[in-house]
Amino acid sequence: MASEGSQTFHWQDDDLDDANFQIHGRTLLYIVVLFSIILLITVIFFIYARCVVRSNSSSAHNPTNFSISLNSPPLSRPQGLDAATINSIPITIYHRSPADLSSLATNDSSECSICLGVFEEGEKVKVLQSCCHCYHCECVDKWLITHSSCPMCRTTVRVDSPV
Structure with missing residues (x-):
């Protein structure tokens, strides 16, 4: 079957033995x-993915929190004032001064900067006694439950106890 010019190929298993295979x-x-x-x-990819997931979950609850850290505890929310302190802020009746009546420009003292x-x-x-900024009672009460500073100037709110 084989022609005179062709050679037969004989496969030998000894040539492919990997017992002598070595890496040097x-x-x-x-x-x-x-x-x-x-x-x-x-490892870098998994750490990055973990940071992205944490930042997305924390920013969903607190949009102002942009910090990404692997080992830091979650930031606590700022504490506001207690109800007794908020209720001790005196309520006054608003009267427009003559300068406000004659002014055509918008005056910051004639509007509540929380609800506008x-x-x-x-x-x-x-x-507020610490900075003399004026707000609607309901607006500033809601603000002071979660914050202990003036909404406009961020001065710490202090309430002088009546003596």
């Missing part, structure tokens, strides 16, 4: 370096 020198070094690089990239509503003549307002 640079090949071993390249394999170790390649494995280390792949491991390092994988204009104060009406005879309306009940609270004036």
Whole structure:
């Protein structure tokens, strides 16, 4: 069947025996370096993914929190004033001064900077003693439950106890 010019191919299993397979020198070094690089990239990817998930979950609850940290505890919300302190802020009746009546420009003292509503003549307002800023009672009470500072100038609210 075989023609005169063709040779038959004989397969020998001894040629492909991997008992003598050995890795030496640079090949071993390249394999170790390649494995280390792949491991390092994988660890960095998982740390990055963890940070992104944490920042998305924390920013969903607190949009002003942009810090990304792996080991820091979640930031606590700022504490406001207690109800007794908020209720001890004196309520006054708003009266427009003659300068406010003649002024055509918008005056910051004639509107509540929380709700941006204009104060009406005879309306009940609270004036913070530390900075003299004026707000609607309901607006500033809601603010002071979660914050202990003035909404406009961030001065710490202090209430002088009546003596």
